[in-house]
Amino acid sequence: MNPADITAQSNTPNILIFDSGIGGLTIAAEITKILPQHPIIYIADNRLYPYGTKPDAVLRTRARSLFPILEAHYHPSIIVIACNSASTLILDEVRALTDTPVIGVVPAIKPAAEFSKTGSIGLLATKVTINRPYTQNLINQFAGDHNVVSVGSDILVFQAEQKMHGNPIDTDAIRQELLPFINQPNIDTIVLGCTHFPLLRDEISHILGQSVELIDSINAIARRTAVTLSKLTPDLPSTLPTPKHRFIFTAPNPKIDEITPTLHRRGFSDILIGNH
Template structure:
C-alpha cells in the first residue's frame, strides 16, 4: 500500500528494462529540474520484449515496490513493453500512487504524415499489445492513416551494449527502416524508449538514403509533461529551494553498476551515484499474507 503522507520533497522513481529510459529521464530533468529522481535499469532481465508477459508484470511490480521502499512519490514506467504489459496492474496494485506510462506516439505521427503512411518501430510485444492495437485501429478510423508495424528484434540488445554508431548498428537500422520507406512511410515512430538513444544514427541513415525529410516521433517529452501535471494535481511538485536541498539523481541497476555509470556519462553527460541491487519478484499472495 502507498503511504498517504507522500512528501513533495520525495523523489520520482523512473525505471526501464535497461538504459532506454534515460531518453525519458533527460526530458524529465529538462522540464522538472527541481525534482529528486531515482532511476532503475533492470538490465539483469533485459530486454523485456522477448520475455513472457507474466515475467514482465512480476518485474514491474518488484521494481515499483523497490522504488516505493526508497520513498518514491510517483512512478514513471519508462518502457513501452512494460507499459503495455503491466501499467494497468501497477495502477490497480498502488491506487494512491501517481503512475505514468509510455506509449508509441501514434497521434502526433498521424498529424505529421503527408503520405498517410507511418512506420512504427517497436518491440514485438509492444506491437502485439491489445491496447496498442486498439489505439492504432481508432486513429486509423479517425484519420485514414496506415500504420506499418516493424518489430525490431535485437535492437534493444545492441543499444544496451553501447553500439550506438557502429557499422553493425547502421546495418540493423537499415534492415528495419528501409522496408518502411519502400512502403512510402514519411514518418517514423520511435516506439521503444531505447530507440531515441540512436536517433542520431537514424537521422544519418535517412540523410544517406536521401530521405532527410522523414519525421521522427519520440514521446519522452509528453511523458514529462504528464508527470508534471500529476505532481501538480496531487500537490506533490517540488519547487525551487524546497527544504534547501538541490535536486538529486541516484541510479540503480540489477546488472553492472559500471555499465550504468558509463551509460549516464556517454548518453547524458552526467555522473550520479549508481548502485547494483538485487530486486526479487514479489512472492505470490497467500491467505496468510493478504490484507
C-alpha cells in the same frame, strides 16, 4: 552505505523512473529539463532485461512482486514506467498495486497520424509491443484511416545499449531493420515506439533521410509528469538545491564500468546495485 538500504533522502518529491535497461534515460533527460529540482531514482530491471523478449506472464509476475517493493523502499512521489513493452501490458496492473501515481509510455500513434501529410506512417517498436492488443487498439483508434507499417526490432534495442556503453554500433544492422520503411517511400512519419530508439535518432534519421519525421512520446511524458507533480506539491519553491540522482540496477551488472561514464554525464552521481 549499502545500496539496498538507500531510500529517498530528500524532502523534495522524488521521481522513480523504471525500465528494464537504459532506454528510459531519454525520458529521464527530458524530465530533468522540465523538473530540474526533483531527484530521480532510476530503476533498471536488468534482472529481467530485455523486457521486449519476455513472455507476458513473466512480466506480470515480475510487476506484482517488484513494484510494491520499490514503492515501499524508495517512497516515490510519482512512478514513470519508461518502457513501451512494459506499459502496454502492465500499466493498469501497477496502478492497482500501488498508491503512488503511475505514468506509462505508449507509442505516439495519435500525434504521428495527425502530423502525416501522406497518410502513411511507420511504427518502430519491440516485437512484443507491436503484437500487443493495446498497440493495435491505438492504431485502430487514432490511425484507422492511415496506412501503418509496423516493424518490431529487438536488434535496435541492443544497438542502443551498445551506444550508451561506449561500444561501436552496427549501422548495417540498423539499416537492415529499417528496410520495410525504406521500401515504402510514401511513409513520411515514423513513431519511435521504444524508449531505446531515440538514442539512435541520429543514425535512424541519417538512414531514412530528413523527409521522414521521427516522433516519440518523451516530451509528452515529461510534461504529464510535471502536471501531476504540480498537483501533488503546489507549494514547492521554484528554486531548490541541485538534487542527487541515483541509478540502481536490480541485479549485478558485469558491464557497470562501461556504462558508468555515460550515467555520470547524464547527472547520475550514484550507480548502485539494489538487489531487488
